[in-house]
Amino acid sequence: MAAVKVDKATNELLLGPDWTLNIDICDAVNSDHGQGKEVIKALKKRIQHKNANVQFLALTLLETLIKNCGDHVHYQVVERNILEEMMKIVKKKVTFLNLLI
Template sequence: MNCARVFIERVNQRKGEEKKNTMASSSSSATVAVEKATSDLLMGPDWTMNIEICDSINSNHWQPKDVVKAVKKRIQHKSTKVQLLALTLLETMVKNCGDQVHFQIAERNILDEMIKIVRKKAHMQVRDKILVLLDSWQEAFGGPGGKYPQYYWAYEELKMALIYVRPTAKGTFN
């Protein structure tokens, strides 16, 4: 009877180790894919890779948190090109992956990181891309009373700091 228990414990232990290895492998393959999609060697966005990343998230091959974490690192990169490619990938994920990604972006401090980048006097293209994304996302997610008010408040934080003031069609400012 003790031999059977020991055997079952060992089988369960191996299953746990296999699961950990699979999750670690999933995390590292997500990181590699994000690095490839945001490589400094690219001339522009690799749309095939961006959509493959979205498909992997949607089919549950990768955890959204692993991909979002990898994208966050690329947004913090010193290269303007890498930052822009990471922001484009993030935009693609928001448009194609749904609620699981929207939640991770809101909860993993990516919005705060985007604000920091704008405040650090980032390259104008990076700054403008962040501002456009935050503006469209806060609108898409329903503002302060919406499902993810974090997007609205990130946009408002930039607006209140007078970092982002855009003229409307009537010549007034938002």
């Protein structure tokens, strides 16, 4: 269930963040901390997506979770090495930009 919501919130066809859905995901995670693990796992996959819009929406949802949920979400972000995934994206972009220069 959590993965389905994350997929909807990070759908590549969205023009911008679906704030209602993002907050709904936060509420679900806050009411059932076990869903935090599923949500972060699904988010990691979406951050790794090739589509930049999906990545942007995933990072926006991640930011929303970090700001609106407690330590249980922060712990999952660390456990799932989300920051390393974010660094990989930046390194790919920097490498690509260096090739253009």
